[in-house]
Amino acid sequence: MQPRSHFEALDAADPLAGLRQQFSLPPGVIYLDGNSLGVLPTRTAARIAGVVSHEWGEGLIRSWNSAGWIDLAARIGDKIATLIGAGPGEVVAADSTSVNLFKVLAAALRIARENDAQRTEIVSELGNFPTDLYIAQGLADLTGGAVTLKMVEREDILKTLSPRTAVLMLTHVNYKTGAMWDMPAVTQAAHDAGALMLWDLAHSAGAVPVDLRAAGADFAVGCGYKYLNGGPGAPAFVWAHAQHVERFWQPLSGWLGHAAPFAFTPDYQPATGIARYVCGTPPVLSMAALECGVDTVLAAEPLGGLAALRAKSMTLTDAFVAQVEARCAGMGLTLASPRDATLRGSQICFAHANAYEVMQALIARGVIGDFRAPDILRFGFTPLYTQHADVFDAVEHLHAVLSTGEWRDARYAKRNAVT
Ligand SMILES: Cc1ncc(COP(=O)(O)O)c(C=O)c1O
Structure with a gap:
């Protein structure tokens, strides 16, 4: 188990850290669901506005060619x-x-x-x-x-x-x-x-x-x-x-x-x-x-591209597994992803008997992952914007949800259409 300062030091030394500036992350959210829906890039809103007002609004049908x-x-x-x-x-x-x-x-x-x-x-x-x-x-x-x-x-x-x-x-x-x-x-x-x-x-x-x-x-x-x-x-x-x-x-x-x-x-x-x-x-x-x-x-190309993103992803996911297993030991979580980072993609899954409720409680705290039936808590790590400190903070929330039984609140049992 590592203190937050360990993760903060990793962020301070991370050559990819600046890539996070490309995204509009809502404050207070730890987003671990980029494997379901990536975060909004800051440039997208302006581009869409330009396509709507200039290319469509002014260019009209001409934009098929001119734009x-x-x-x-x-x-x-x-x-x-x-x-x-x-x-x-x-x-x-x-x-x-x-x-x-x-x-x-x-x-x-x-x-x-x-x-x-x-x-x-x-x-x-x-x-x-x-x-x-x-x-x-x-x-x-x-x-x-x-x-x-x-x-x-x-x-x-x-x-x-x-x-x-x-x-x-x-x-x-x-x-x-x-x-x-x-x-x-x-x-x-x-x-x-x-x-x-x-x-x-x-x-x-x-x-x-x-x-x-x-x-x-x-x-x-x-x-x-x-x-x-x-x-x-x-x-x-x-x-x-x-x-x-x-x-x-x-x-x-x-x-x-x-x-x-x-x-x-x-x-x-x-x-x-x-x-x-x-x-x-x-x-x-x-x-x-x-x-x-x-x-x-x-945009990651000049910084080493996918090889560099992959290296950071492996660090993040390894750290998450280690931190969860140390901090939440004995709390009903079982690793459902390959332990060897070279054998998995950029996500970590843990099985838990009440995975749905646990995930809803996490989301209520601003830690967004998702649930896959019947019992999987799924956490995606996107090295373009996921920070090392997010690993520490997410695990602290997971520990709080499990150790206090917060997930047992009836509102977390209500099943949404999209899980
Ligand atoms: C492996 C895989 N294929 C396909 C899809 C989705 O396909 P579509 O975009 O057509 O809904 C998903 C969605 O999560 C997926 O995980």
Whole structure:
């Protein structure tokens, strides 16, 4: 257990500490939920105001050209590409993660089928984020049973791969435990089994270094509103390996993914490359906010970029585990994340029998994390704005909530729609 002065000294010596100035953090809040919704960047409000009053208000329809609205998907995609080991022109910002999963799963299944007709199975982890599994189920249903989804326990994933596997679909960092797959090794195992590899980077992009090209992955999707700080419901992103670039199919063949949208021809002709993964008109206000969010992560580049952010994240999460286990020993908490920082993303989860109530009591005190059923207290650490002193202060609040039984107050048992 360390005194607050220990954490204050770490903050004083932290070369990334200044990056926090990029954010509008409400006073009195210790925010440990950037893995659900990133904090508002200070630049976003002015940018949105400018887009509304100048680009929309004055530029009107002209702004599609003059303000570059039509280029937003590719421009933001190129910025995100630098964070995930993809090349320029390989990523677009578009739609939601769920919708992008549908597109790339459909594409992967088609490529696999063309290569080998017996490869009709999607393999995934039972503990994957539900939307990944639901989208795969919906797609399987659409094929009338020709495609199936096989969901297995995490430890059984690799031995489940077979000559029937078309695509292995995994989330790089698990939403509930923070456990992180070894991307190059798992991708290699999928390829050795003749399957394609699809990664969901929702909890990775902007949080941990990712090198999709080096890993040889085939497809990836990810989220704009978590560690990319793009705002509630921000557009997501999608990547396909350049080797598939002329083969991947876009099942949601909307007009803005057409080779020549303003030719208005009746037949669909996909645009070259990743541009075909745009479907319809992008939400310009949300795109502008996403770009501001991505820029907050890119601002770490001169300070060592994701490698430096990752090092700070590992220090923060290690310190949190050590402090909780020392200060709150015997209070019913069990670590639910890998103890080894290299095996987890940027979050720490503890199981507790009354996790929901405990989290509500913490939130009432201004320590914001979240709850994942049935018993997980989830704390996200975003080194762009999380301070070392936040670790100490959050644990002091957790200790107070548990040691006094504060969480037993009836108001903390009321279940909200979003937990
Ligand atoms: C792994 C993963 N995929 C996808 C999503 C969400 O997808 P969408 O933005 O389409 O709601 C989440 C949300 O937390 C997630 O954790």
